[in-house]
Amino acid sequence: MSNRNSKFDWSNPLATVETITINFEGESCVVPAGITVAAALLGHDDDHFCKSAAEGDKRAPYCLMGVCFECLVEIDGTKNRQACLEPVYEGMNVKRQYAVTDEKK
Ligand code: FES
Numbered sequence: 001m002s003n004r005n006s007k008f009d010w011s012n013p014l015a016t017v018e019t020i021t022i023n024f025e026g027e028s029c030v031v032p033a034g035i036t037v038a039a040a041l042l043g044h045d046d047d048h049f050c051k052s053a054a055e056g057d058k059r060a061p062y063c064l065m066g067v068c069f070e071c072l073v074e075i076d077g078t079k080n081r082q083a084c085l086e087p088v089y090e091g092m093n094v095k096r097q098y099a100v101t102d103e104k105k
Pocket residue numbers: 038060061062063064065066067068069070071072082083084085
C-alpha cells in the first residue's frame with residue numbers, strides 16, 4: 001500500500017500538527033487530525049469525489065458547508081456521507097461514490 005503525497009506540506013516544522021492515516025480508494029493518506037474528509041482529499045489532489053446520478057459527471061466539493069451535496073463519498077461502507085461535514089479519524093476507509101447506474105457497469 002503506497003503513501004500518497006500531498007500537495008500541501010503537512011510536515012512543516014513550524015506547525016505542530018498531529019497527523020493520522022486514512023485510506024482513500026485503498027491507498028494510505030497521512031492527513032492532519034481534526035480536518036474534514038473533504039479537506040483531506042482536496043489536499044491530496046483528487047479530481048473528483050463522486051459522479052452525478054443523472055449524467056455521470058465528475059463532482060467535487062463546492063460549498064464545503066453541507067448545502068450542495070457535491071461531496072458525497074462512501075465512508076466505512078456507508079454511502080451518501082457528506083465529506084465536508086465528516087471529520088477524519090484513524091483508519092477511516094473512504095471511497096468515491098458512483099451512481100447506481102455506474103456500479104452496474
Ligand atoms: S461540499 Fe457542499 S455539501 Fe459538501
